[in-house]
Amino acid sequence: xxxxxxxxxxxxxxxxxxxxxxxxxxxxxxxxxxxxxxxxxxxxxxxxxxxxxxxxxxxxxxxxxxxxxxxxxxxxxxxxxxxxxxxxxxxxxxxxxxxxxxxxxxxxxxxxxxxxxxxxxxxxxxxxxxxxxxxxxxxxxxxxxxxxxxxxxxxxxxxxxxxxxxxxx
Amino acid sequence: xxxxxxxxxxxxxxxxxxxxxxxxxxxxxxxxxxxxxxxxxxxxxxxxxxxxxxxxxxxxxxxxxxxxxxxxxxxxxxxxxxxxxxxxxxxxxxxxxxxxxxxxxxxxxxxxxxxxxxxxxxxxxxxxxxxxxxxxxxxxxxxxxxxxxxxxxxxxxxxxxxxxxxxxxxxxxxxxxxxxxxxxxxxxxxxxxxxxxxxxxxxxxxxxxxxxxxxxxxxxxxxxxxxxxxxxxxxxxxxxxxxxxxxxxxxxxxxxxxxxxxxxxxxxxxxxxxxxxxxxxxxxxxxxxxxxxxxxxxxxxxxxxxxxxxxxxxxxxxxxxxxxxxxxxxxxxxxxxxxxxxxxxxxxxx
Numbered sequence: 001x002x003x004x005x006x007x008x009x010x011x012x013x014x015x016x017x018x019x020x021x022x023x024x025x026x027x028x029x030x031x032x033x034x035x036x037x038x039x040x041x042x043x044x045x046x047x048x049x050x051x052x053x054x055x056x057x058x059x060x061x062x063x064x065x066x067x068x069x070x071x072x073x074x075x076x077x078x079x080x081x082x083x084x085x086x087x088x089x090x091x092x093x094x095x096x097x098x099x100x101x102x103x104x105x106x107x108x109x110x111x112x113x114x115x116x117x118x119x120x121x122x123x124x125x126x127x128x129x130x131x132x133x134x135x136x137x138x139x140x141x142x143x144x145x146x147x148x149x150x151x152x153x154x155x156x157x158x159x160x161x162x163x164x165x166x167x168x169x
Numbered sequence: 170x171x172x173x174x175x176x177x178x179x180x181x182x183x184x185x186x187x188x189x190x191x192x193x194x195x196x197x198x199x200x201x202x203x204x205x206x207x208x209x210x211x212x213x214x215x216x217x218x219x220x221x222x223x224x225x226x227x228x229x230x231x232x233x234x235x236x237x238x239x240x241x242x243x244x245x246x247x248x249x250x251x252x253x254x255x256x257x258x259x260x261x262x263x264x265x266x267x268x269x270x271x272x273x274x275x276x277x278x279x280x281x282x283x284x285x286x287x288x289x290x291x292x293x294x295x296x297x298x299x300x301x302x303x304x305x306x307x308x309x310x311x312x313x314x315x316x317x318x319x320x321x322x323x324x325x326x327x328x329x330x331x332x333x334x335x336x337x338x339x340x341x342x343x344x345x346x347x348x349x350x351x352x353x354x355x356x357x358x359x360x361x362x363x364x365x366x367x368x369x370x371x372x373x374x375x376x377x378x379x380x381x382x383x384x385x386x387x388x389x390x391x392x393x394x395x396x397x398x399x400x401x402x403x404x405x406x407x408x409x410x411x412x413x414x415x416x417x418x419x420x421x422x423x424x425x426x427x428x429x430x431x432x433x434x435x436x437x438x439x440x441x442x443x444x445x446x447x448x449x450x451x452x453x454x455x456x457x458x459x460x461x462x463x464x465x466x467x468x469x470x471x472x473x474x475x476x477x478x479x480x481x482x483x484x485x486x487x488x489x490x491x492x493x494x495x496x497x498x499x500x501x502x503x504x505x506x507x508x509x510x511x512x513x514x515x516x517x518x519x
Contacts, residue, residue, distance in 0.1 A: 078259075085258030089251040110244045111255060117237065123260055127253050134241050134249050138207025154202050161198045164237050165230065166191070 317351020
């Protein structure tokens, strides 16, 4: 382990000691569940280490921690929303839809990814893109399914592509 | 790609995603809209391929889009039909604050972590798509991958790029490559692991610059920067290669063999090819000839009596006749004579 690693570790330990309790209670107030608050606090610190920030220079560590924790909270809520929506979708399917827990997890991950990729995009443009690229439908088929003109399908497609290509991460 | 053949630093400085002009994106969008319509001609497709080759930025923009589609490709076919509907349901839910609060409550009862899924997701390989890159004899080429990795292929090489949801993998079918691994900033799970697979080994890179050479039954690794873990035998722990070290892996030996470092023990500079040069120090003539032959489709026969003569020097590879040129140079300093007959070069004692 290099001296730089050691000093980062010490900084993280200091951060953890001074703010972990505060972060857990901050999360508990918002989530109403101490176990979940503990888990998310843990995830937050993991994320902080990942970012390999220069902690000594962080002036407002609590602002940093609560920003990261809030982001994680939103992600988890969205994940759960997607999962519920997925269960709803497959409940409507005529045939029995079986997937293993692993397949289920991977699918939810993929959904979350698509959801993030298209956040801020008109849902109709997202649908056009996915029907074309995922379901393999031709533009005339999409036009019929969504009840829009062929020209509109093309413009939605261009809009979705522009978003995907120029999205800032 | 029509990148000018200059220094490696310049050659590898292909525009990164941030620098791709909006006009390039617009052109790509127009192409993509057309090609995805489900109604296009082979002529359209040929024109698109010509457009891709026109400018490295075109290729880089396309790679970005391709990465998105590859990620979509990891969704099992039978689940695809419900994606659009599921996202619509979720949209509705997000619009209703009461529903959001209920979700939050459900969340505290059970929630899913990504860790478990990461272990299993690699089994989804059948859905991942791949990219192929090749170079012909005497050519080198640069590629910028969607994860930010810069890849250079040496003469007569073939690789397969597999970018999946959880892992980046380069399979070398033949030849030699140099990589500067990318930050992978657009991945949803953080930086994905980076692997290079050859016939002899699996190499895992940890944020690094390195070169791998796949020859018949031999893999050679040279690390410029960072660390590469070499997995040769499944029953043994991996061996780590550090900056400036060169290792060889062969079929019959279950551990990598350390050949030396950049400054000590190597008869050939393992990175010189990136600059279009062959740099050798006290290398046997017969070994030198084998190395040289990779760069031109011209057989060279070295008479056994001169095989043990030692060659030192810097030889240019960026020319149409690297073999004849290099042999002409060495015939001035070594007691050998070069003779060309029926498109074969013979090297004899003077």
